[in-house]
Amino acid sequence: MxxxxxxxQVPDSWSERQLRADHRLDRDAAERVINDLDTYAVEAAxxxxxxxxxxxxxxxxxxxxAEEAVRKALQMGVDAGAVVTDDALAGSDxxxxxxxxxxxxxxxxxxxxxxxxxxxxxxxxxxxxxxAEVLGWPMLTQAQALSIDGATATIERQTATxxxxxxxDLPAVVSVVEKFNEPRYPSFKGITAAKKKTVDVLTLAGxxxxxxxxxTAGSPTSVAAAQPAxxxxxxxxxxxxxxxxxxxxxxxxxxxxx
Amino acid sequence: MxxxxxxxxxxxxxxxxxxxxREVVAPVAAHHDETKxxxxxxxxxxxxxxxxxxxxxEEHGGMGGDYLTLCLAIEELARVDQSVAITLxxxxxxxxxPVYRFxxxxxxxxxxxxxxxxxxxxxxxxxxxxxxSDVASMRTTATRTASGWVINGTKEFITNSGTxxxxxxxxxxxxxxxxxxRPVLSSFLVPAxxxxxxxxxxxxxxxxxxxxxxxxxxxxxxxxxxxxxxxxGRGYSNFLSILDEGRIAIAALATGAAQGCVDESIKYAQQRxxxxxxxxxxxxxxxxxxxxxxxxxxxxAMWHHAAARMNAGLPYKKEAAxxxxxxxxxxxxxxxxxxxxxxxxxxxxxxxxxxxxxDSKILEVGEGTSEVQRMIIARELGLPS
Numbered sequence: 001m002x003x004x005x006x007x008x009q010v011p012d013s014w015s016e017r018q019l020r021a022d023h024r025l026d027r028d029a030a031e032r033v034i035n036d037l038d039t040y041a042v043e044a045a046x047x048x049x050x051x052x053x054x055x056x057x058x059x060x061x062x063x064x065x066a067e068e069a070v071r072k073a074l075q076m077g078v079d080a081g082a083v084v085t086d087d088a089l090a091g092s093d094x095x096x097x098x099x100x101x102x103x104x105x106x107x108x109x110x111x112x113x114x115x116x117x118x119x120x121x122x123x124x125x126x127x128x129x130x131x132a133e134v135l136g137w138p139m140l141t142q143a144q145a146l147s148i149d150g151a152t153a154t155i156e157r158q159t160a161t162x163x164x165x166x167x168x169d170l171p172a173v174v175s176v177v178e179k180f181n182e183p184r185y186p187s188f189k190g191i192t193a194a195k196k197k198t199v200d201v202l203t204l205a206g207x208x209x210x211x212x213x214x215x216t217a218g219s220p221t222s223v224a225a226a227q228p229a230x231x232x233x234x235x236x237x238x239x240x241x242x243x244x245x246x247x248x249x250x251x252x253x254x255x256x257x258x
Numbered sequence: 259m260x261x262x263x264x265x266x267x268x269x270x271x272x273x274x275x276x277x278x279x280r281e282v283v284a285p286v287a288a289h290h291d292e293t294k295x296x297x298x299x300x301x302x303x304x305x306x307x308x309x310x311x312x313x314x315x316e317e318h319g320g321m322g323g324d325y326l327t328l329c330l331a332i333e334e335l336a337r338v339d340q341s342v343a344i345t346l347x348x349x350x351x352x353x354x355x356p357v358y359r360f361x362x363x364x365x366x367x368x369x370x371x372x373x374x375x376x377x378x379x380x381x382x383x384x385x386x387x388x389x390x391s392d393v394a395s396m397r398t399t400a401t402r403t404a405s406g407w408v409i410n411g412t413k414e415f416i417t418n419s420g421t422x423x424x425x426x427x428x429x430x431x432x433x434x435x436x437x438x439x440r441p442v443l444s445s446f447l448v449p450a451x452x453x454x455x456x457x458x459x460x461x462x463x464x465x466x467x468x469x470x471x472x473x474x475x476x477x478x479x480x481x482x483x484x485x486x487x488x489x490x491g492r493g494y495s496n497f498l499s500i501l502d503e504g505r506i507a508i509a510a511l512a513t514g515a516a517q518g519c520v521d522e523s524i525k526y527a528q529q530r531x532x533x534x535x536x537x538x539x540x541x542x543x544x545x546x547x548x549x550x551x552x553x554x555x556x557x558x559a560m561w562h563h564a565a566a567r568m569n570a571g572l573p574y575k576k577e578a579a580x581x582x583x584x585x586x587x588x589x590x591x592x593x594x595x596x597x598x599x600x601x602x603x604x605x606x607x608x609x610x611x612x613x614x615x616x617d618s619k620i621l622e623v624g625e626g627t628s629e630v631q632r633m634i635i636a637r638e639l640g641l642p643s
Contacts (some may be wrong), residue, residue: 185277187308188267188312192321
């Protein structure tokens with residue numbers, strides 16, 4: 001079993017994030033970290049390999065610094081890494097990103113791809129499904145549990161209306177949510193070992209990806225305008241009287257929380 | 259001056275432990291302090307992260323780091339919870355380290371895997387009601403029998419000695435008298451479930467509420483020949499070297515406490531307003547924080563220096579004593595300043611600085627009082643003491 005985990009380097013969501021004048025992310029404005037949800041994907045991959053054997057590989061696309069996110073996955077215990085980095089990639093949207101990741105996965109070979117359900121910067125939650133689409137593989141979304149039996153992957157997910165159990169034949173792409181597990185903290189041995197692990201640098205030419213299909217030119221979406229999110233408004237205070245109960249139930253029901 | 263720069267790996271571990279302290283330790287620290295409960299779930303996660311194996315080689319299940327790396331982890335934990343930090347410090351430097359340093363191959367095979375993994379804890383029984391640093395007054399005895407030794411006596415203030423996962427108590431005992439009447443001291447590895455060993459009820463302490471501390475009573479505790487740790491009569495000198503390095507670890511812990519007080523005071527002083535502006539704008543407050551920072555950095559520089567000398571194989575007894583003295587003082591002074599800055603809230607137990615105020619007092623006392631550190635420093639300078 002070979003598992004590829006996709007990881008993204010994002011600005012630390014604890015720090016002030018900024019856009020540049022061209023509405024692209026200012027990567028130098030905040031500390032760069034591995035996308036938090038991707039660490040859940042790493043944990044999922046490590047657990048699968050601990051149960052079934054096999055190898056894990058962390059894959060990222062981005063500027064050269066994206067290797068730091070891959071190294072974090074290696075510190076957690078992933079076996080090897082690969083980074084697709086190329087000047088032509090700047091400005092890639094979700095479609096272009098999925099195209100590149102799919103090409104890399106096809107080139108590296110995988111039985112299973114695990115990804116976090118979204119990145120904390122773009123928050124689109126579409127790249128995993130797009131990668132599956134480009135690869136022509138089945139997609140299991142929003143997994144909070146994953147098991148492998150032979151050539152079948154089974155996931156469980158909680159939806160607004162119920163609890164789904166979904167299966168797919170391998171190879172497949174799985175996206176995981178926070179409820180999946182608690183990602184492990186790297187040990188000192190893991191940190192030391194990560195330094196010796198290989199991270200391959202992949203280029204568009206090496207992957208056979210046409211540079212005009214990625215980057216700003218190859219991206220069908222563009223950001224026309226951006227403004228800071230409005231500050232949080234005041235909440236609703238429900239008085240302590242019998243009507244409060246139905247008011248609270250209505251409040252939760254409207255949001256499909258009960 | 260010896261090179262004290264940290265390696266990339268040490269810095270990465272430091273950052274991970276800081277994150278662990280923030281995400282896992284801090285959220286439950288006040289609860290365990292308030293309820294005086296041992297944080298088993300936190301300790302389990304520390305074990306999973308390999309913290310108990312930090313200074314041990316991989317052949318014993320360790321992480322392949324060194325003592326300085328262990329101290330980095332202890333400092334980061336102590337910023338948010340001294341109880342958790344002392345649990346790690348005592349388990350590693352007092353529980354597992356004597357076995358690693360002085361144990362036979364068989365003793366290492368028997369005890370190190372579970373202690374190094376953190377699935378079990380070891381404790382170190384030295385202090386008695388009438389004997390701490392003055393080990394010549396020790397009363398606990400170990401007497402030879404046909405098949406081994408029988409131990410009798412009482413130990414006080416033994417950290418990690420009564421948890422559900424404590425498996426080993428290393429005990430220092432008198433095994434004879436020299437011609438001049440001074441005791442011959444030896445150390446023994448005593449399984450925690452030995453018949454005759456009673457873990458007395460936990461103390462009611464001023465601080466370190468989530469750290470497990472008990473008196474221990476040994477009433478005809480029988481152990482085999484193989485329980486003797488190191489050579490007979492070497493117990494004292496063995497313990498002295500363990501205490502020397504332990505002082506560096508306690509200095510690191512105290513530095514973390516001092517840093518925690520700085521962290522909290524900066525946050526509070528920037529947010530709390532009085533007379534129309536944040537109190538950080540008053541020089542009486544900002545200078546207090548500047549002094550706290552100066553004490554913290556001084557303490558950190560000193561323990562790094564002592565640890566670097568130890569790693570380099572240079573003498574470090576004096577440096578370890580200075581680090582312990584300076585850092586313990588920094589923690590207590592910073593806790594006093596931090597509670598002052600927090601005003602009435604500093605007197606509320608739910609505030610971290612109030613916990614540091616209660617917890618830090620022991621840093622001037624435990625692992626050798628500040629007076630004992632001065633005595634060691636004076637002796638190292640060749641002064642009569």
